[in-house]
Amino acid sequence: xxxxxxxxxxxxxxxxxxxxxxxxxxxxxxxxxxxxxxxxxxxxxxxxxxxxxxxxxxxxxxxxxxxxxxxxxxxxxxxxxxxxxxxxxxxxxxxxxxxxxxxxxxxxxxxxxxxxxxxxxxxxxxxxxx
Numbered sequence: 124x125x126x127x128x129x130x131x132x133x134x135x136x137x138x139x140x141x142x143x144x145x146x147x148x149x150x151x152x153x154x155x156x157x158x159x160x161x162x163x164x165x166x167x168x169x170x171x172x173x174x175x176x177x178x179x180x181x182x183x184x185x186x187x188x189x190x191x192x193x194x195x196x197x198x199x200x201x202x203x204x205x206x207x208x209x210x211x212x213x214x215x216x217x218x219x220x221x222x223x224x225x226x227x228x229x230x231x232x233x234x235x236x237x238x239x240x241x242x243x244x245x246x247x248x249x250x251x252x253x
Contacts, residue, residue, distance in 0.1 A: 124190060124195050126195055126196055126199035127186060127187065127190045127195050127198065127199050127202070129199070130186065130199045130202035130203060130205075130206065131183060131186065131187075131202075133206055134179065134182065134183065134202070134205070134206055134209075137175070137206055137209055137210070138172070138175055138176065138179060141168075141171055141172040141175055141209075141213065142172055144168050144171075144172070144213075145165075145168045145169050145172050147168075148162075148164060148165040148168040148169070149165060151164075151165075152164055152165040164217070167216055167217050167220060168217060170216065170220075171212065171213050171216050171217065174212070174216075175209055175212075178209075178230060178231065178234055181234050181235075181238060182202075182205055182230075182233075182234040182237070184241075185234055185237035185238040185240075185241055186198060186199075186201075186202050186237050187241075188237070188238070188240075188241025188242070188244070188245065189201075189236075189237040189238075189240035189241040189244065191241070191244065192240070192241065192243075192244020192245065192247070192248060193240050193244055198237060198240065201233040201236055201237055202233065202237070204229060204230075204232075204233045205229070205230045205233040205234055205237075207229060208225075208226050208227075208228070208229025208230030208231075208233065209226065209230050210226075211225055211226035211229055212226025212227055212229070212230060213226070214226070
């Protein structure tokens with residue numbers, strides 16, 4: 124389970140990093156807190172952070188559920204794809220929000236696969252114990 128711990132920590136560090144980018148963008152583009160609008164480039168960084176938070180809520184529990192029933196190394200590999208996908212998403216969204224599809228898919232698909240793996244593993248365990 125060490126790989127699951129590592130991917131969890133990396134995903135959380137990534138989220139903190141995205142938050143730091145938002146703080147930096149606030150200063151660079153003159154958007155004072157608590158405002159969340161004002162300059163398009165700030166808003167792009169902000170949306171990346173918020174979109175990441177929205178998906179993190181699905182990703183982290185799914186990662187842990189899936190690793191409980193399936194190979195933790197394999198589930199961590201899916202988690203690594205999610206993390207890379209979030210960086211791809213960041214780069215694309217900041218450059219041109221319309222180009223975010225690859226990064227979105229690279230993070231949403233592993234999160235969904237982990238959720239389904241966790242659900243199927245739990246269902247199989249429930250059937251075996253019945």
